[in-house]
Amino acid sequence: MRYANRIDANQNKIVDALRKAGAVVRIISQGDGIPDLLVGYKGYTILMEVKDGAKVPSARKLTEAEQKFFNDWQGGLLMIVNSPEEALEILENCG
Numbered sequence: 001m002r003y004a005n006r007i008d009a010n011q012n013k014i015v016d017a018l019r020k021a022g023a024v025v026r027i028i029s030q031g032d033g034i035p036d037l038l039v040g041y042k043g044y045t046i047l048m049e050v051k052d053g054a055k056v057p058s059a060r061k062l063t064e065a066e067q068k069f070f071n072d073w074q075g076g077l078l079m080i081v082n083s084p085e086e087a088l089e090i091l092e093n094c095g
Contacts, residue, residue, distance in 0.1 A: 008052040010083065011036060017084035021091050033065030035078065044094040046077040053082030 007029070018025050018039055029036040037048040049070075051060040060082065062070060070078060077094075081087045 008036075008050045009054070010052050011050045014048075014050055014081060014084050014087045018087055018091065021088055023091060031065070033063065033067075033069035035066075035069070039091075041091050041094055044077065045075075046079060046090060046094070047073075047075075048087065048090070049078075049080045051080055051082050053086075 011027075015025050015027065015037065018037075018041075021041075023039050023041040025040075026038045027036065028034060028038045035047040035049040037046075037050065039046040039048055049062070049066060053060070062080070077090070079090055081090065
């Protein structure tokens with residue numbers, strides 16, 4: 001049985017901040033460990049897994065499927081973001 005994907009409470013704020021900074025953002029969360037966001041910025045492609053920074057660290061850990069994706073990934077940047085500020089800091093380091 002497949003369950004509906006849960007969206008972290010801060011995802012919309014992170015997406016808005018990235019877009020205001022000039023990034024192209026697509027929400028691609030599909031479950032199965034796939035990160036939440038596909039971000040294009042100044043020639044960089046970044047996958048971002050959104051976690052709710054307001055939650056305790058134990059509630060922000062990667063699911064088993066997410067951890068497998070992170071372990072197996074061989075492409076470009078793959079990051080965990082807990083806040084709009086963290087997401088913007090990643091962009092700053094790209095350009």
